[in-house]
Amino acid sequence: MPQQTPEQYYLDQNSHGKYQYTTLKDIVDNMLLEANEDDSYLKNVKRSKIVNHARQAIRTVSRQAASDVLAIEITVPDTLFWVLPQDYVNYARVSVVVLDEVTGTLRLHALDVNEKINTAIGYLQDNNGDLLFDNLGQILTADSSNGYNLLFKSYSFSGGYQPMLNTSKLSKFGEFVIDERRGCILFGSELMDKEIVIEYVSDGLQADLKEEEITVHQYLRDCIQDWIYFACIERKRNVPANEKQRALNRYKTTLHQCKIARANFDLLQIARAISAQSMAL
Structure with missing residues (x-):
């Protein structure tokens, strides 16, 4: 698909703000690409199972880390x-x-x-x-x-x-x-x-929408994919325990990074608040 030019972006109102978000379909397709690799623990995992885990991942990660209102x-x-x-x-x-x-x-x-x-x-x-x-x-x-x-x-x-x-x-x-x-x-x-x-x-799911209609912020993409990967291998008997633990630790790390990235710490606003409080004393 050709890259959208700045002119096309500004003239198309439906594109405004879309760059910051990715769709559930894109996330699932990306996981399926990984599943096609011969050495992947996701090999032979059905798309429907990945979609179900993706929906639950969006709910979980949105509740824990998202600040979209x-x-x-x-x-x-x-x-x-x-x-x-x-x-x-x-x-x-x-x-x-x-x-x-x-x-x-x-x-x-x-x-x-x-x-x-x-x-x-x-x-x-x-x-x-x-x-x-x-x-x-x-x-x-x-x-x-x-x-x-x-x-x-x-x-x-x-x-x-x-x-x-x-x-x-x-x-x-x-x-x-x-x-x-x-x-x-x-x-x-x-x-x-x-x-x-x-x-x-x-x-994060905005009711029961289609895969291409459900969107999440780009900041959450890696965290959601890590959650899906861990959920897919958690109960697989042929996956080593150390790989399951590594996947869980990876999810916790990206979740922590999401929380920091979405916290929106504004030092200028903090300084203004401290200044206003000191003036009120």
Whole structure:
């Protein structure tokens, strides 16, 4: 395939940012090339097995080393809850879009986590307080007093000097909580109809996409390939124990290198933070 010229890159919007990423298909094809060598321990390993190990490798390495953050923008519905993306693993930041009256531009302001937003599932009981069960013997449940049934009303500050005010219960821009069991995010009442940006860490697979559609950062490529290689030979009886240990150590080394490479230590930002803190003292 011919090398893409800078002109082609800049004129093709679909190419922007793609150089930093590689596809699952490229990784699998590269492993298959190694498997074709006569002295390779991957010889006779089926493509389907490598693909399965590759998918698990992406999940594992993305969770441990990746710092790629995806972002979606939503409007908070009247129900005050939203179903999280299918590939969601953890959130990085949840913000509300606010108009800056001074500059006239839109800015993101981080929301506060409020663990007091109730996400508990209610158990149904009879008049005597005994649990109710269905025909299969399972406990009947319902959304009773949780945030799915009763909207969470946030505290508001009306202004004026109030010396006895408990400011720990106040939030400047709004509140939310993540319900991981049900895969939802719940918001406080002050955020109804507001634009929200959810930045989250993905499992790296972006749902059930094709091999050529699943992409990972170039920094993770070697680590993922090392994980696949170790997973493929781990239970092979004809592979020496020292080779298995060497493969495991190699994976741990590249994983450590990935964590360092993706940490994004910015000495200038650190210096600014230290300077700002010293000036505040």
